[in-house]
Amino acid sequence: MEALQLFLDNFADWDSAVKVWPLLWQGLQLTALLSVVTLPIAVVVGLLIAVLYSFHKKPLNVALLIWIDLFRSFPVLVLLILIFYGLPFLGLKLPSFAACVLAIVLNNSGYYGEIFRAGIESLPPGQREAARALGLHPLQIIFLVILPQAIQRVLAPLASNSLELVKTTSIASLVALPELLRSARVAQEQTYNPTPLTVAAVLFFVLLWPFARWVAKLERDMLMRQR
């Protein structure tokens, strides 16, 4: 019982939590802002890569595949450090927020690009041929015929990757951007106990858990359809 009390005093101390709440609340808002800015840009860039790929021009496709695999291979933190600490040596100094957006977008352009590409390529060629026979413009074919079906097929990895993107924003803490995790670490220096970390973890969990459950369900459904 005493051990439990000691544990709670350290990890879930109410007074500490109240004291650092304003700091964590600001951090949470920055995490949300970073996610809301980064996610749509990454999706659009990924979509652009996949649409360009779907025209099947040989040299372009080789370049696109290299782009995808290159950015899927770098840990996103390595990209962030290169952008934030490396580029200033070339006279290009980005603020930490912009550096985070750029790093996460580049990394995820590879992931989203591959997901959309796989979705488009999985469609039977008859879809495209039929649309062409109806006299549709190539852009109409891709946006009105191909993409709606392709997205439906890759909904599970799309949702999964989007959740991972939001989780990835926490690396911003390593370039001193005061998002939720960074705020918790700063707050920990005021409270001398890990309660701020617990609060941050609980916040992440409560906010992301419904999506994690939904993603798991989508992935399970996908496996069931494959059997």
Next chain:
Amino acid sequence: MGPLADNFFNRQIFAQYGPSILGGFWITVEVALLTIVVGIATGLALAVVRAMRIRAADIAITIFVDIFRTLPQLVVVVFIYFGLPYADIQLSPFAATVVALGAVLAAFATEIFWSAIQAVPTGQWDAARSLGLGFFMILFRVILPQAIRIAVPLLTNRAIAITKGTALGTAVSLPELLGRAESAMAIAANPSPLTLAAALYLLFFLPLVIASRWLEGLGPRRH
């Protein structure tokens, strides 16, 4: 030399800091391999326990899976290294990184293996039972070989994604590849060590990414 070559491909700095960075590369490889072994073995074990349908174990495993699947990896790494010492659990940066990434991979692997076990048609269970096989015989000799085949593409992608998290070890001062490159960059006042580190990350992960693309191609096609 132009500013690009001088700052990012400085041969003198490559030579000077190369050995230290290469040492960091081996730590990265060790953490990556240990994470994969710990994560996949734990995930498989937990999926087998789930298949036994013991209520208390089911609840405990679901809580474990949901927590580590939902929290950002860096939050887990930081919590284990900077939080747990208050509960008298002091792990080294190496152990903290492996435990954190291993737990995250284990959570995803449990979910993937368990889904794959359920994806094996129930007729397989019925047929094996009618042959007089026991539960574990059926699970290990009939169901799992099929389930693992279903699980491989998803599992490979997940394992690669989480293994890339080894770079997060820098946050707890693990002297792995990125950490070594960062300190070399600070001392040399030149980012060439980062280029070297980036090249080594590519060397390690690019073949895995290409292999996973190939593995996915082997999976069932849905037309």
